[in-house]
Amino acid sequence: MKDISKDHLVWMYSKMKMSRYFEERMETAYMEGKQPVFNIGAGPVPGEMHLSNGQEPAAAGICVHLKKEDTVTAPHRPHHNAIAKGVDLKLMTAEIYGKKTGLGKGKGGHMHLFDPEVKFSCGGIVAAGMPHAVGAALAAKKLKEDWVAVAFIGEGAANAGAFHESLNLAALWKLPFIVVIEDNSWGISVPKNESTCVPFNDVRAAAYGIKGYLVKDNDPFEMYHVSKEAVDRARKGEGPSIIEIETYRFLGHFQGDPELYRNKEEAPSLRAKDPIDRVKNYLFEKGMASEAEMDALDVEITKEVDAAYEFAINSPLPEPEEALEDVFV
Amino acid sequence: MKDISKDHLVWMYSKMKMSRYFEERMETAYMEGKQPVFNIGAGPVPGEMHLSNGQEPAAAGICVHLKKEDTVTAPHRPHHNAIAKGVDLKLMTAEIYGKKTGLGKGKGGHMHLFDPEVKFSCGGIVAAGMPHAVGAALAAKKLKEDWVAVAFIGEGAANAGAFHESLNLAALWKLPFIVVIEDNSWGISVPKNESTCVPFNDVRAAAYGIKGYLVKDNDPFEMYHVSKEAVDRARKGEGPSIIEIETYRFLGHFQGDPELYRNKEEAPSLRAKDPIDRVKNYLFEKGMASEAEMDALDVEITKEVDAAYEFAINSPLPEPEEALEDVFV
């Protein structure tokens, strides 16, 4: 396997670990007020909650190649993407808690996070973020900047019309656009082979005369290399790419999902191949990092995430009347 | 070139010739009441008028393989498709004249022709007929019939989201569905290379794991053979196909189109390769038909078309109040 610098490996590890710990805390936070009887609307974090535990390589593997000026759009399952793109963790957590201090002053929620500082956004409509990223890529081209735009979607979204229209436009105009398809093999309860007529979406690149990449088995290292090539090509004006990564959905579609459609062994078997451990062990094997070093890193990450939760929890709720503000600027 | 039976060649010739003569009369009829000053809303045939002169091979070449039970959906430029599918010419013409006796009692017009007798329909929204045909193909599969469903679209429509969603569904469910892309190289004023990121849409079959066919230079014979294979495969349950045919738009996008975007030599050069003459000459070369025979055929065709116009012209207009009927059955 081609080498990856320690800096990059540690960066990827940190983002993945941070996302994981952030979501593990979220799993607990989300259940507050929802016990003994689950009620999706109750507790400090109400509404739908889509967690990405297991899918971290998809986000960290490409965002390690991105800069602040690059755009990222994400779908309804956005935390790992947001964290990898460097979204302000405090403001993001506060938003998920519906606080006045949140990214959207409590108006957006977990599916609608907007951080213009790092050009990140996400939304609740499947595949709808793709045209947005195409527009950002068009802007970069107009500005003659080497910025790229990355749209994250799930494998289920690859069958929505917006997928096709976005890729045709991006290829036609040769835009610095990349779509990362996080194939966690499920669209809620529908398995990929019941939603997609081809086994892997990289073949769909042929429909646009662009490059298609496939990353198997949630491999963070392969995702790193493939993404580097796609991002470099985009920056050089060589046009769009499709990257599909086989990734893992450790949890249900959303928290509270009974998952009756899914074989009980699946999640545990996926967890056994935890991608975060793979990066950590690789660092050890290569002698790039010591236990002590990584433990220290973990402590820092935990601190940062805990601080974000603390900020969110201690932030004030918006005033009811604020609901009438911000429809227009 | 593989042989084609005289019956089939004559059938194709008849439908193409009928469509051509029908539209030549329509060119004149449409201009009634629109001179000296053109006014799209004036005359016995008001509204938009999209003619298909030159595109006849796309329709005749596949419909020769279809039966009454097979479904055809067409777009805004539907006359050649309708005639090839066997839509009642009198009722269709009457509809275009907005008469009470028309297919839709004058409510539909030239872009909205529905003849359930032969399972033909068309509509004014680009690519929207594709899902309809997919649904008909699904019905055929549910009924365990060997019926197929063909959707005609223009090359510009191949970049609409409905194209992608329809083909993924049809391939996923292995439906007897065929999309015929009539590439007349223009989407109104936009040339194909400014709308489509690949030179030919047959390559898009790879995105669905289905068969893609390309017919060059408006070739009626090649269209015949390619369509036969696609239709046979569909009937046998071997799934959908994409057929793209390079065809010719002799006229403007719609009647009255100034065509300032188009090089003045283009249309004449296309007319020089008239596909109808190609079929006729082939019949002569192969000694399959005599001048006399073909002249007699032309006379018949002319008679039938003239009778349809006569029927339409002499039919009564609807009563104004009928506008309130037929919203619901």
Add this chain to the structure above:
Amino acid sequence: METIKVQKLTGSKAMSLAIEQAMNKDDKVFVMGEDVGKYGGIFGSTTGLMDKFGPERVMDTPISETGFIGAAVGAAAEGFRPIVELMFVDFHGVVMDQIYNHIAKITYMSGGNVKMPIVIATAVGGGYSDAAQHSQTLYGSFGHLPGLKVVAPTFPHDLKGMMAAAIQDDNPVVFMFHKTLQGLGWMDQIPSSLGPVPEEEYIVPLNKAKVIKEGTDITIIGAQMMTVEAMHAATELEKEGISAEVIDLLSIKPIDKETIFKSVEKTHRLLIVDEDYLSYGYTAEIAALVSSEAFYHLEAPIGRLAIPDVPIPYSPVLEKYVIPDSKNIVAKAKEILNS
């Protein structure tokens, strides 16, 4: 006891029972949608149907609303009676062309020669912090367009009867069911989401509103959760000696004018409550009908309560502020009575 229990059903069970009975009777009826199979519909609308009828008649689809809802057109033209589920009404924007330009207009454009017996079932409503893209009702967005019958049943009895009527109808019906009224185990479980439902088949007309509480001082009209809130408000008002008549709208399109006019003729005062956006919603349409066709029944300004033309915010404090509730209704009713 036992027998009564059996007859008490949640909204989702009532709805899926209607579908089940129709599928038993007519093999041309089938269901298509995202997660309608093994999952039984995200909001329980097709619970158990996949096991009973198999994947051929209860079809999970890709996330291709234009594809599969558009496919209903072709299937209907071939004599089938598709029930398609649009998981959340909020997603209508990716498929509206198929719904309003084709499903709704083909019968008309064909001069009545092509029938479109299609049911578009879709979940509506907020109140559980699902935010701006998953909490709308959009009654008005569908009520505005010709060629669609649009219904929004509230109680289990009507969910079953109107679904049965929708499936039998040879015209397209947009069947809006409210998430909170489905009686789902994982949502706020309110008493109104459970109710007596006859086992046998029956029809509730698609175009009729119902007076669910008689009164003499003011008419309050709601749909779905706003009907529930209106009933709470009526109880409160009763305590203060105000007799409110409550109408459950049920049909968004057409609006049942007769029932409404008759009530306003009696009460002379009208308050309309909507979980949809204020502008161009049913508070507008009903007010217009009354002020143009029953003007002289009115003795006071018409009251309108609805979402104040803002997207639905995520934070519960904000969302509660924009969705009308019984308190707002009580206050507004008094305001009208004192005007």
Add this chain to the structure above:
Amino acid sequence: METIKVQKLTGSKAMSLAIEQAMNKDDKVFVMGEDVGKYGGIFGSTTGLMDKFGPERVMDTPISETGFIGAAVGAAAEGFRPIVELMFVDFHGVVMDQIYNHIAKITYMSGGNVKMPIVIATAVGGGYSDAAQHSQTLYGSFGHLPGLKVVAPTFPHDLKGMMAAAIQDDNPVVFMFHKTLQGLGWMDQIPSSLGPVPEEEYIVPLNKAKVIKEGTDITIIGAQMMTVEAMHAATELEKEGISAEVIDLLSIKPIDKETIFKSVEKTHRLLIVDEDYLSYGYTAEIAALVSSEAFYHLEAPIGRLAIPDVPIPYSPVLEKYVIPDSKNIVAKAKEILNS
């Protein structure tokens, strides 16, 4: 004479002049749409712009409305001010999600942190037999949804001034222009489609209606072609000694209540005329505003004239029957005055 001629412009020229002046001033303004380049817009909205600014700033797009209108979101977030053309409003169904769930809501969902300075220009209207999928106005479909400013200018002067205002606005504006008011050589050419237009830049506010004829007996409100018909009707009524006040609505969302209430306070009678569908259209919203907030100004039932909830038929005899005209307005006005 010469000078006056220069200043008389058609609707389409007025509109494209506003875009040209904005593009000269601000290089962040660009146009995307189908046939907006060489063709200059099917309805002339971008005539000559491609020659002046080149294909980078006047971009022909594929037939991918969700793609390119959705792309406006990303471009706007990067500081551009895209003008996107939806060729016919009838096609909104293929892109409504991008328009109403994203363009309209992103500013709100981001707590005001993301601006969406996007103009969605779209052609509306019938009357030339383009049938059910190419003749709608759909004012109500856009007016219903929060986060959009929706305008429908009638005369060339306002087409220019409101387009200038729309481009300057930091919020999304749906700019509806009526085909028949564009003054195109190949359509019915009516006098109202030609009018005096100052060369210099000016702004016409996006949220104000205009009293274009004063009167005392009845207020008639229209938009675009219905404003034109209302003016014809007013002239007819004048002959019969009836003094009608005519209001050109201009803003579909928000509705300019003040101007309307002030007029009704004077005339005590109201007739609203709409080229959109009757139910849930602006005849409903305006009637509701008046009957809830200006009830006591009214001395007669409100009149509503609109398309009677049927798709727009193709045959001229049928289409004429469903689209209101001056005759219908005169008759309805008298009916109201005699009620």
